[in-house]
Amino acid sequence: MSLGNYGRARLRSALTTAGVAIGTALVVLLIALATGAEENVRRSIFSIGDLRLVTVQPFQPGANGLSAVPRTITDDTVAKLKVVAHVDGVYRQFDAPLGMVVEGGDDATIRPQGIEPGAPVDRGDLLAGRHLEAGDRAVAVIPGNIARLVAPNAGAAIGRTVTMRVGGAVKLGSTRIGGSGTPRDYGVKIVGVFDEQASQTSFRIPLEDALLAGAENRGLTADAIRQTTGYSGLAVEADDSTNVADIVRAVQELGFSSFSLKQVVEQIDQGFGVFKGILAGIGGVALLVAAIGIANTMVMSVLERTREIGIMKAVGASPRDIRALFLAEAAYVGVFGGILGLALGLAGGQIIDRIIRQLNPRTNPAAIFVVGPDLALGALALALGIALLAGFLPARRAMRMSALSALRYE
Amino acid sequence: MNAPLAVEALDLERTYASGHTTVAALAGVTLAIQRGEFVAVMGPSGSGKSTLLNVVAGLERPTGGTVRVDGEDLARLDEEALARHRSRRVGMVFQAFNLLPRLHVVENVALPLAFAGVSVSERLRRARAILERLGMTARAEHRTNQLSGGELQRAAVARALIGDPAILLADEPTGNLDSANGAALIALFEELHAQSQTVLLVTHDAQIAAHAERIIRMRDGRVVDV
Ligand SMILES: Nc1ncnc2c1ncn2[C@@H]1O[C@H](COP(=O)(O)OP(=O)(O)OP(=O)(O)O)[C@@H](O)[C@H]1O
Ligand SMILES: [Mg+2]
Numbered sequence: 160m161s162l163g164n165y166g167r168a169r170l171r172s173a174l175t176t177a178g179v180a181i182g183t184a185l186v187v188l189l190i191a192l193a194t195g196a197e198e199n200v201r202r203s204i205f206s207i208g209d210l211r212l213v214t215v216q217p218f219q220p221g222a223n224g225l226s227a228v229p230r231t232i233t234d235d236t237v238a239k240l241k242v243v244a245h246v247d248g249v250y251r252q253f254d255a256p257l258g259m260v261v262e263g264g265d266d267a268t269i270r271p272q273g274i275e276p277g278a279p280v281d282r283g284d285l286l287a288g289r290h291l292e293a294g295d296r297a298v299a300v301i302p303g304n305i306a307r308l309v310a311p312n313a314g315a316a317i318g319r320t321v322t323m324r325v326g327g328a329v330k331l332g333s334t335r336i337g338g339s340g341t342p343r344d345y346g347v348k349i350v351g352v353f354d355e356q357a358s359q360t361s362f363r364i365p366l367e368d369a370l371l372a373g374a375e376n377r378g379l380t381a382d383a384i385r386q387t388t389g390y391s392g393l394a395v396e397a398d399d400s401t402n403v404a405d406i407v408r409a410v411q412e413l414g415f416s417s418f419s420l421k422q423v424v425e426q427i428d429q430g431f432g433v434f435k436g437i438l439a440g441i442g443g444v445a446l447l448v449a450a451i452g453i454a455n456t457m458v459m460s461v462l463e464r465t466r467e468i469g470i471m472k473a474v475g476a477s478p479r480d481i482r483a484l485f486l487a488e489a490a491y492v493g494v495f496g497g498i499l500g501l502a503l504g505l506a507g508g509q510i511i512d513r514i515i516r517q518l519n520p521r522t523n524p525a526a527i528f529v530v531g532p533d534l535a536l537g538a539l540a541l542a543l544g545i546a547l548l549a550g551f552l553p554a555r556r557a558m559r560m561s562a563l564s565a566l567r568y569e
Numbered sequence: 570m571n572a573p574l575a576v577e578a579l580d581l582e583r584t585y586a587s588g589h590t591t592v593a594a595l596a597g598v599t600l601a602i603q604r605g606e607f608v609a610v611m612g613p614s615g616s617g618k619s620t621l622l623n624v625v626a627g628l629e630r631p632t633g634g635t636v637r638v639d640g641e642d643l644a645r646l647d648e649e650a651l652a653r654h655r656s657r658r659v660g661m662v663f664q665a666f667n668l669l670p671r672l673h674v675v676e677n678v679a680l681p682l683a684f685a686g687v688s689v690s691e692r693l694r695r696a697r698a699i700l701e702r703l704g705m706t707a708r709a710e711h712r713t714n715q716l717s718g719g720e721l722q723r724a725a726v727a728r729a730l731i732g733d734p735a736i737l738l739a740d741e742p743t744g745n746l747d748s749a750n751g752a753a754l755i756a757l758f759e760e761l762h763a764q765s766q767t768v769l770l771v772t773h774d775a776q777i778a779a780h781a782e783r784i785i786r787m788r789d790g791r792v793v794d795v
Binding site (some may be wrong): 260467469470471473476479562566 | 606623626628629646648649652653655656657660663667668670680681684687732
């Protein structure tokens, strides 16, 4: 039962409500900004690759950069990883020395990448032809830019045989680097052309061919390479991205360092959690100020209405009725201020978004402020909760007032 | 079995501590008021009349003795139950009217029912019915600042009656009225009494007390003769 508000008190309530609205709007805006930034980063990460992948690297865990301690990835490692729970597939990779496609001229620098059929890198990005298949030898799936150096277009490159020179001097950008080992030429047939956006130099060839090229470059046998040098890396695929952490742990227990986008995403999430917390804290201070405003308004209201409280008690209002009356008043300010603040935050986000785009038309098209249903409901609940908390002490004071002394109050 | 007495007090005490001394506003009051009686309480200032009324009304708790109103021992009621006692078992009329200025007359009259869980439409309907009974229909939708003292006190009586109380309590109800309005109010009490309403009235004025069936005289917190 609300008896409404009157006169001077109405202005005071309006100001208090405005305070709550501004605090809520600030919380909404700041968290929406953080959420928008987070979604942007996540989206760009998802576009890089698969969250189910764990890449095993040929060093010890903890080692990085210059201090890396090499460790050999052998078929034994592969066999051990294949039986780890939640592992769907293990794909070996061996990178032969840098080289070039002779027919493509100086600009046709390539990194011959020996992979297994069905490897995660060789999926769903074809411009023409096919991916590598089991039993393939002396074939290649090549980037579109290289294909266009040897044929008028990607489609026309399919079926051509080109000369892959491994280990010679190559041009990388504008610098020339000397070759390593003994340069050697291999004839390979182009079976597929992929969209070069992922890599302009990856030259996908069967694993065996790459091992052979690497071995011959150094005057060794492929078996020797397998056992002493080891593979360049393994792509381990989890059955689900939620199990990636388990696989990473297994890889580390085997003594290898690993990389997974999933873990990067988790770190980013953590970072954004802290970021959001800080922003929410700033907004929270605004809400705290609003809460003090509510408490102040309520204390004044209780004082001003002392006689009224006395009258209501005298005609039968119980302590609980009185408390409910004042808490309802606080809740009203909280809900109303919360809704107003949410609307203000949404509108403010739109306006700021539009201004930023007008000032810089090349802004990323994704939304800058993102308000999900949980943020909207959370903001309302926060406003209501804070209002009730602020109203609690004044309401209790009203509740405990003696009816007779309240009636005597002038 | 007899119907319970409207009011039954036994050795009722109420003391106030003020500084080092204690004041006994009620120093052992024993009395009985039958249902349907119209009783006036008289006595000099400070003799404990208001305190007695407030205890019966459930606005004040006694510090000793017992008091039953309509058979209910008030000492056994907790705060919530005492609030219900005030809204349903007794109706109180004050010298200072004590109406809420921002509510209409009809809303003021309906107020006690708001705390008794009665729906808005039902309590307004009942408030209008009582106002009609007291000849106040024309004033139902007015604000209290548009009413004369006599009308304000009539509205207060209507509010006291809305819970259909076992006893109507009035503390100097004519204190803020001129003699004509005072006389009209007492006529209203007599009329209510004729309709078998129990009335307990505190007054200084012997002329007003003369309208009651019985007068209880108090002095220094005690009943002096009945
Ligand atoms: N809340 C209180 N605190 C201290 N003393 C009180 C309180 N209420 C009443 N008293 C004292 O109790 C005594 C009785 O007061 P009460 O108001 O009942 O008298 P009364 O008969 O109604 O007087 P009056 O005719 O002036 O209204 C007085 O001495 C008064 O000062
Ligand atoms: Mg008095």
